[in-house]
Amino acid sequence: MQGGWWSSYRLLAVASLRSRMAYRTDFILSTGTSALAILVDLIGTVFVILRVHTLNGWGLWGVAYLFGVTSVSSGLFRMMASELYDFDKYLVQGELDSLLIRPIPVLTALLARGVNFSRLGLPLQGLAVTALALWHLWLPAHLGVLSLVETLGIFVLGTIIWFAVGLAVAGVGFYTTRIDELQVTAIYGPTLAANYPQTIYPAWLRSLFMYVIPIAFASYFPAQYTLHLGGNALTFFYSAAAACCALTVALVIWNTGLRHYRSTGT
Amino acid sequence: MPGALALLRAGFARNLQFRLAHMLNNVGSAVFGFIYMALWQAASRGRSLGPYEAQALITYIAVNQCLLWVTTFTTRGLGIGTWVRTGQIALEMHRPLPFFLRVMAEEAGHLVYNFCYRSLPLALLFAWLGDLSVQRLTLQSGIEFGAAVLIAAYTGLCLNYLVGLSAFWLTEIRFAHTLMLAVSTVASGTVVPLALMPRWAARIAAQLPFASLSNVPDNIFLGIATPDIWLVPCAWVAILTAAAVAMTAVARRKLEIQGG
Numbered sequence: 001m002q003g004g005w006w007s008s009y010r011l012l013a014v015a016s017l018r019s020r021m022a023y024r025t026d027f028i029l030s031t032g033t034s035a036l037a038i039l040v041d042l043i044g045t046v047f048v049i050l051r052v053h054t055l056n057g058w059g060l061w062g063v064a065y066l067f068g069v070t071s072v073s074s075g076l077f078r079m080m081a082s083e084l085y086d087f088d089k090y091l092v093q094g095e096l097d098s099l100l101i102r103p104i105p106v107l108t109a110l111l112a113r114g115v116n117f118s119r120l121g122l123p124l125q126g127l128a129v130t131a132l133a134l135w136h137l138w139l140p141a142h143l144g145v146l147s148l149v150e151t152l153g154i155f156v157l158g159t160i161i162w163f164a165v166g167l168a169v170a171g172v173g174f175y176t177t178r179i180d181e182l183q184v185t186a187i188y189g190p191t192l193a194a195n196y197p198q199t200i201y202p203a204w205l206r207s208l209f210m211y212v213i214p215i216a217f218a219s220y221f222p223a224q225y226t227l228h229l230g231g232n233a234l235t236f237f238y239s240a241a242a243a244c245c246a247l248t249v250a251l252v253i254w255n256t257g258l259r260h261y262r263s264t265g266t
Numbered sequence: 267m268p269g270a271l272a273l274l275r276a277g278f279a280r281n282l283q284f285r286l287a288h289m290l291n292n293v294g295s296a297v298f299g300f301i302y303m304a305l306w307q308a309a310s311r312g313r314s315l316g317p318y319e320a321q322a323l324i325t326y327i328a329v330n331q332c333l334l335w336v337t338t339f340t341t342r343g344l345g346i347g348t349w350v351r352t353g354q355i356a357l358e359m360h361r362p363l364p365f366f367l368r369v370m371a372e373e374a375g376h377l378v379y380n381f382c383y384r385s386l387p388l389a390l391l392f393a394w395l396g397d398l399s400v401q402r403l404t405l406q407s408g409i410e411f412g413a414a415v416l417i418a419a420y421t422g423l424c425l426n427y428l429v430g431l432s433a434f435w436l437t438e439i440r441f442a443h444t445l446m447l448a449v450s451t452v453a454s455g456t457v458v459p460l461a462l463m464p465r466w467a468a469r470i471a472a473q474l475p476f477a478s479l480s481n482v483p484d485n486i487f488l489g490i491a492t493p494d495i496w497l498v499p500c501a502w503v504a505i506l507t508a509a510a511v512a513m514t515a516v517a518r519r520k521l522e523i524q525g526g
Contacts, residue, residue, distance in 0.1 A: 019347060026437060026438065029436075029438075029441060030440075031440070032440070033441035033444060033445050034441070035445045036445055036448070037445050037447070037448035038447075038448075039447050040448040040451070040452050041448055041451070043452055044451060044452040044457040044458060046459070047452070047456060047457070047458040047462075047463050047464065047467065048305065048309070048458050050464060051309065051315070051458065051462050051463075052308070052309035053435075055305075055308050055309060056308055089342055099382060113342065126517050176330065178287075181287070181288075181291040181294065182291075182294075184291075184294060184295075185293070185294025185295075186294075188291065189294060189297050189298055189301065192298070193301050196304075196305055196308075199299070199308075200304045200307070200308035201300075201304045202300070202304065205297075205301070207302060
């Protein structure tokens, strides 16, 4: 069964990519525009950093590192689980029903719609910013090869956590029908919040970003440890645990919502 | 004109059914404000930054968050993109009311709704939490603020209208809209007030129409605006209106040539 799942995913994903490349101009245009849009977003953050110089002990390149890893993680989620990120249109336009009658799980079918390479801009930009930050902090923060490995670990764990958040939001959509506004609150908001050190937020926000939408474990805590700004050796363990918990809870929400949706006779 | 007013009322009424959901979602919008406030609070550390005292900066963000609902969070392309894609545009352009007036009026109704059910509740929430201070507001600056908000809303409408019209030439306006949103977020002073940007960036941004959306009304509210702040917004109102009318005519001709 495991092998069957993977091979059907691969088959559908390749077919999806091929169909997208058929509209080449559209593909190039959308990639280019989203890259420009992300660049402007980065400029805004740079302006903030230029002005503040230090945020609770985090300097320019520390904040840049946070921004970079958040962009990579959330960007990879949006790219690889693209249809999940756009789940709102399935709910509103009734396309969900065509997925429900398939022999594979709905989530698999959704994910197999493919990797949306026009969203490659965000993770690429994040990678560039992260690399720049690491380069600037290499000597001052006494970084080493281990830091590179840790950064890769942050990418992986971060992507899982963002995926879990996106999955949970989509699962809620089975009850609320529209999730576009919920996505702004639950995904865009935390993405913005993850760009900066968590210590600047009031206690209630910090708790929110640790226990409800655990993005603090996706960026701040592991980044803090990697850049030798605090934390201890268990930090990555905590982040991995948070990722597992988040994924489990998200799957429960998704499956409960799906069952509810099915049982209403649609 | 009475047709336009009727459309405005319709645009308002259409959103009324969602008001409970919208009020609940206002919490999410408030959280954005709290994030920016925390950011600038940590940045200023209680001292003033540029022309803004610490509390003034918090108020700037609070007012801005409320204003976004009448300047930026409007229907993408004012719905024109969807009409072009489905072909309904042919019908819509042949209605008795001038296209530009009609689309703007309908969306204006949406904006009035947003003001009542989004901006005002948010403002009350922020004021109650002490984030929105009206200390520096006088009667004169209050009236000026009202005028600035009207200009901001109109400018935002025109920009979105032009993005919507681009559907006549592009297959998807989603990219143009995303790009405009991104530029607007930075250039309007939402993320960083213009006065706190690097000088070269602030100089460019001050000349763009986006500054009218956030920076101008916010500064007027805080009482730190100089009289010449009106020049650029008013100029852009004229330019954008002229551009919208001209582009509509071009689009209409394109439609008629293609047999619409």
